[in-house]
Amino acid sequence: MSAKFFIIGAGLWGAVMAERLASQLHLPVTIFEKRAHIGGNCHSQLDPETGIECHIYGSHIFHTSLPEVWHYITQFTEFTNYRHTVLTKHNGKIYSMPINLATINALYNRNFTPEEAKEFLQREIAEAKIAAPQNLEEQAISLIGRPLYEAFIKNYTQKQWACAPKDLPKEIITRLPFRTSYNCNYFTDTWQGVPKDGYFNLFKRLLDHPNITIELNTSYAKIKDQLPKDATVIYTGLVDELCNYQYGPLAWRSLEFSWETVNVCDYQGTAVLNYADLDVSYTRIHEFKHYHPERIEPFNLAKSVICREYPANFSPGLEAYYPVNNAQNNLLYERYAEECAKTQQIILGGRLGKYKYFDMDKTIADALNTFNALQKEIVG
Numbered sequence: 001m002s003a004k005f006f007i008i009g010a011g012l013w014g015a016v017m018a019e020r021l022a023s024q025l026h027l028p029v030t031i032f033e034k035r036a037h038i039g040g041n042c043h044s045q046l047d048p049e050t051g052i053e054c055h056i057y058g059s060h061i062f063h064t065s066l067p068e069v070w071h072y073i074t075q076f077t078e079f080t081n082y083r084h085t086v087l088t089k090h091n092g093k094i095y096s097m098p099i100n101l102a103t104i105n106a107l108y109n110r111n112f113t114p115e116e117a118k119e120f121l122q123r124e125i126a127e128a129k130i131a132a133p134q135n136l137e138e139q140a141i142s143l144i145g146r147p148l149y150e151a152f153i154k155n156y157t158q159k160q161w162a163c164a165p166k167d168l169p170k171e172i173i174t175r176l177p178f179r180t181s182y183n184c185n186y187f188t189d190t191w192q193g194v195p196k197d198g199y200f201n202l203f204k205r206l207l208d209h210p211n212i213t214i215e216l217n218t219s220y221a222k223i224k225d226q227l228p229k230d231a232t233v234i235y236t237g238l239v240d241e242l243c244n245y246q247y248g249p250l251a252w253r254s255l256e257f258s259w260e261t262v263n264v265c266d267y268q269g270t271a272v273l274n275y276a277d278l279d280v281s282y283t284r285i286h287e288f289k290h291y292h293p294e295r296i297e298p299f300n301l302a303k304s305v306i307c308r309e310y311p312a313n314f315s316p317g318l319e320a321y322y323p324v325n326n327a328q329n330n331l332l333y334e335r336y337a338e339e340c341a342k343t344q345q346i347i348l349g350g351r352l353g354k355y356k357y358f359d360m361d362k363t364i365a366d367a368l369n370t371f372n373a374l375q376k377e378i379v380g
């Protein structure tokens with residue numbers, strides 16, 4: 001393997017890999033990024049009018065229970081003690097997510113204790129009589145019962161996938177977290193928060209090394225013929241695009257974001273409000289100032305930045321957000337991965353290169369593991 005490394009994509013996976021190659025193996029690395037910024041989908045920037053930090057590709061909250069990931073990433077940023085909570089609007093009423101005792105009691109208009117709620121839901125599940133779920137709808141009902149499914153999962157899922165849940169594979173939902181306590185923390189991980197001085201500064205520090213060169217606004221297609229013949233290409237873009245779609249395109253879901261600055265101090269009282277019903281075509285509204293209540297001035301300003309998130313169909317050329325990991329697409333991905341493995345000089349990484357949804361901590365863990373294997377190969 002050649003030690004001339006070129007990384008395609010300055011997202012989290014590519015940035016971690018570049019940092020490791022530069023700092024641990026003392027190798028020069030060039031990153032080519034087709035966008036005008038580093039950070040990939042984790043990118044954030046300060047809104048020039050309000051000073052509010054906005055997550056440009058949707059809300060990003062860091063959470064992990066992996067000590068090696070926490071130890072690694074905290075070399076480059078401090079995190080706030082932000083704890084994520086999510087609310088959802090259904091039939092004009094606001095409920096707490098993920099489903100917890102407050103949600104159950106509000107939907108059924110009861111005051112169950114935890115034990116009563118457990119027994120009640122077991123009866124609801126038994127009543128649905130689904131022994132062997134065949135699709136996502138049956139899978140969800142077999143986990144939480146029909147009324148909770150119909151209120152909070154059915155229409156939200158239909159909006160996300162543009163497809164009725166009964167026509168979706170059951171594998172999309174392997175578990176549906178519900179709690180019979182009033183714990184409304186969205187994540188249960190040991191470490192959680194958002195970078196104290198922003199994702200943009202986290203990425204600046206990750207990539208701030210004399211061995212790292214970054215070329216923005218530069219797609220792989222533009223430079224691939226100029227790379228040395230013995231270059232090792234670490235590729236975090238779409239694998240089907242890399243292979244000229246020779247077996248056909250991989251399926252993804254896309255998103256559209258619609259931004260607005262509103263003349264109120266607090267638009268919705270929380271960072272994320274989901275919309276569970278079909279009469280609203282977006283799935284959620286993000287209000288970014290709530291990620292940083294400690295930033296007093298933007299937080300108290302009589303303006304706020306909100307962003308409506310709309311699920312969208314994907315076709316090559318649009319942003320790919322969520323892989324559609326059914327059996328057929330996974331097989332197609334394997335064909336592409338095998339094609340790339342025929343050349344020693346391409347390493348696939350990241351959510352696009354691996355056709356897999358990764359949270360940020362899993363992205364870091366995967367990049368670190370790939371680096372460790374590479375290091376063994378290079379230095380033995």
Ligand SMILES: Cc1cc2nc3c(=O)[nH]c(=O)nc-3n(C[C@H](O)[C@H](O)[C@H](O)COP(=O)(O)OP(=O)(O)OC[C@H]3O[C@@H](n4cnc5c(N)ncnc54)[C@H](O)[C@@H]3O)c2cc1C
Binds near residue numbers: 236351
């Ligand atoms: C809406 C949404 C919300 C999320 N929220 C959270 C959250 O709250 N918490 C969490 O832990 N995770 C969250 N994630 C997951 C998180 O975004 C990923 O873990 C992370 O972005 C993966 O990093 P990556 O480097 O693999 O991919 P990306 O961030 O997509 O980076 C890939 C980079 O490669 C570049 N690129 C692609 N092709 C080419 C090419 N041909 N030439 C040059 N450059 C190229 C792209 O422009 C991009 O910058 C969320 C994801 C989504 C979609």
